[in-house]
Amino acid sequence: MSGSGPMGGSGRTYRQPALDDLLNPKSVVIVGLSPRPGSTGRRILGNLRRAGFGGAVHGVHPGGRDVDGVAVYRTLADVPDTPTVALICTPGDTVPALVDEAGAKGCRGAVVYASGFEETAGGAARAVRLRELAGRHGMSLIGPNCLGAFNPGRDVWLTGTDFGADLPAGPVAVVSQSGSGCILLAGSGRLGFSYVVSSGNETVTGLADYLDYLVQDPSTRAVGIVVEGIGDADGVMAAVRKGHDSGVAVVALKVGRTELGARNVASHTGAIAGDARVYEAFCRRAGIVTVDDFDQLTEALVALSTLRPGPAGDRVAFVGLSGGEIGLVADAVVDGDVRLAELSAGTREELARILPDYATIANPLDGTGQLVGEPERFGRLAAAVAGDPGVDLLTVVLDAPPSLGDRLAASYTRLLATLPGVRQRSGTPVMVLSNYGGGLHPFAADALAGSDIPVVHGTRAGMAAIAAVTTTTATASHQGQDVGEAGEIVAAGSLKAVRRALDASPSGQVSGDLLEELAERYGLPLPRRATAGSAAEAVAAAESIGFPVVLKTASPKVVHKSDAGGVAVGLSTASQVRDAYEDVTSSVARHLGEPAPQVVVEEMVSGGVEAFVGCGLDPVFGQVLALGAGGTLVELQPDPALTLPPVSPKEVRTLVASTPLARLFGGYRGSPPSDADAFADLVLRVARLAADLREAAVEIDLNPVAVLPRGQGVRVLDLRIVAADHSAADHPAADRPAPKPPQTR
Structure with missing residues (x-):
């Protein structure tokens, strides 16, 4: 449920219109309010009373016994008026039916404290049902598996947790997927709060919804988020950028950046904790300030909310x-x-x-x-x-x-x-x-x-x-810049051609002919090349191109050509080309278990620095652009520099500076300086291609790219575009979604 809607009289619109009612209720019903000391409902009632909540409070419990002067009804249907929010303090297996009842009653929102949803093996279906019911009734919902929410400035305490007396109102909002994060920040004594939300599993109302609301709140100057996983990256980015327009900063503490931490997060909330470096790239692109621990988060919020x-x-x-x-x-x-x-x-x-x-x-x-x-x-x-x-x-x-x-x-x-x-x-x-x-x-x-x-x-x-x-x-959004003839490129035509090629390819790869067409259209300089189906044709192609040449298999079924014996380099004579044709086609035929007579003969590019640039897909954050040392130099930097497109020339230079390419381009060990500007221009062109193919869900690899001496440009020695799902199958050992440097030719 992520549509936008108006908030009456304020001129603001929210992704979830009911969220304003949920966070600022006029009345509440505590479902599961029992007289038992220490019960969740009894603690919530105590917090509402101590804060001086001015709205009506009702109770629901099968026993129907009044608690501390609050009328308790046997069912939600028996409550005489329509509470704004239902606070559901019952076990997880009872929650969906109660949310359905609350929605039918007309409640705008609910808080679900119980666990037993996405974070458990048997709770996923229950979570799906909860989303369906909330969507049907147009409700916002905090949780499940949460501590609730509170708002000191409005005397609203939708929580049974003891956060301490006299917490001050102030300009800091907090959304924490970890309940203990709320406890820590509230107890720091350093901050005054507009809202504090323990969002839990975010089954219905997610981080993007909370941020969209909070950055529009006039009493909020800074928002701190404790993140275990992000489900709606586009929504979060849009909300954060809306905050920039109103001068509200967002500071994020990510939990689960390591493999061990990610496993613990998954067991806690069921969140997907994606690749940490892609998360950092996303935050840079969105303009989210990142910190490493709660001390840093606290002090950043103090500074941003005061200055x-x-x-x-x-x-x-x-x-x-x-x-x-x-x-x-x-x-x-x-x-x-x-x-x-x-x-x-x-x-x-x-x-x-x-x-x-x-x-x-x-x-x-x-x-x-x-x-x-x-x-x-x-x-x-x-x-x-x-x-x-x-x-x-x-x-x-x-x-x-x-x-x-x-x-x-x-x-x-x-x-x-x-x-x-x-x-x-x-x-x-x-x-x-x-x-x-x-x-x-x-x-x-x-x-x-x-x-x-x-x-x-x-x-x-x-x-x-x-x-x-x-x-x-410096949170102005980074907008990629079109280069060269990009303004004349018909993106729809490229997308349609690639989709057609992928549909026709059992291996999920774009064919060589279309790759050459795309390379010409987007200004990706390939070496001169020709296709051959026999040794004689290969020799003729080599003589036309000029020696020395490279010969490699043209079979779309071979992903990594070197691994299959599908590449021969430095061929300087006709006899070497003839022998190489026989060796390559025989080796590839053994690898595939079928004949593979087609080869590509191309000019041999020598000298320069080998680099790579590519664009992969992250399951949470979408397209991720990667670059680094390529070819035989991949081991210099196993983890490439990453960013989210679009990119600007300045950002490309910053990325290159974070990799070994910076030293290599400068003239490493007596080599001439490389054409770094031409490589940066190539990266921008790849980003443009990736943007045009976004809906095709492909991965793009240029590896290696020969970056020649200054003034001589670059040559793309291998270009590959493959459907993302096929790419994942090609890398069964890969355990993270971030793009990796492709294998050498």
Whole structure:
């Protein structure tokens, strides 16, 4: 159930219109409300009472005994009015029938706390039934296998879990597929919440639905998600990008990035935890900030929800009063994703007038301990750095742990108290980084209370928060750029031709003739080639092309030609071509168990760097573009660089820089520099081809690609397009969906 619909009077539209009613109910019915102390229903009722929920509360239980002043009815049908939400606190096998009853009653949503659905061997059919019923009644549903949801600002607690008293309302929303993730974040004492949702299995209402709702919520500035698996990647991306338009950032912590972690996730919720590197590529494309642990997630949410507005760019300056701690920060910058600002000559001159003679002017900047007792001078120092036109974000490094002596704490407080003025006068956003992750002295915390200057705790976690802030600044969507004659390409024609070829091919491969046609249409430069059906034809083809040549089988049934003895290279004479024809066709015939007389004779391309580029299919995230060292150099990087198309020229350069190709293209061990620009152009053309063939569900391999010396271009030595399901059958040992470098010719 993923259609969009209006929310009355707000002008907002949601993927699941009923979700607003579910998260903000006017009344609830607790199904399974029993007088037994400690029961889920009784705990939910206690939370609603403590929060001061102002709507009507009803109960349903076969016993029909009132509980704590709440009328309890024997069935949902007996409830005298129509509750907005049904809170179903009964075992899993009873849930589908109760959801059906709630929908027939007119309930807009339900929360299902019980387990026993996708995460169990026998629960899949029950989950399918639950989706069918919710769709029939137009209901949103939290869970199953969840802790529920709460909203401190609206006194709504649809949960029986004790999250602690007096949780503050605030601008952070959380959606966690792990219930313990909600408990941890709510109990951190660092955040104020608009909504917290323990989404569980997401059988009906999924992550994309929650994000689509939350990024439109006026009270939410940042959304934290704890992800075990993503079911609707396109929906998530659309919601996150909608958040960018309204200034709401999304930060994700992925659980199950390793093989062991993924197995544990599957046993917990039944989620598919896809290839971790494809997930990272998806997040980059969507503009989701990724973190590695709960400390980083917490601090990133603190920074993103407090700092308003964010920096205009990603250039960060650090100022502290301890050489040792500045050195620690410098190490963390090198290891992290933070870009250091370069201080201007004018700023350096101003700093030289403020600092003692022995100070070193650099970024990160050690203002020396001499300024600890001089808040006015420290304020001038901070203002000088914040006023530099090359600085987008000023981060002050200052520690004030909770048990710090009052005298020193008072000194630090006076230093911090100068920062709101610096922020206001310079217009540059300011953050404070405490290298200690265990909290802040109350004096120091009070100095910045009510300001938009966040204090982030812990060197690594704080640095992740700084990276989150600057990354969010650069969340403009990456749009691939058409190249060459791409604007004249008729995508529909290519798609139709490939589908026709795949339908006619038992092996699920596109034939050589169509590959050549596509290569010409998309500007993928193949070597000169000709097809031959006999030794004499092969010799004639070689003489026409010019020696030396390569001879290889043309059989579409041979996936990896080298493995079947289907390739001969460096043939310089007619007799070598004749002998090679006999050897190749005989070897391939033995491999297939049938004659294979057709071969391809093509020019022998020598020199250059062997690379590969391809596009595969991930079951969750769709098309994934991959590139790296190719041919015999594949072992230099078993895991290629990955991204999701479309791609831009800048992104291609970044991908190449993350692979051994960067060194190889530069002229490795005395080789001439390669035509890196021509390779980048080829990658863009492959991305265009992949986009045009998206609906055909194919995998595209160009391996190897000879990247010739600068100015000489590239040659695609082998091009293969195969139906994705056939490709999977060709690789039975592959245990993950990410594209792998194809085998050498």
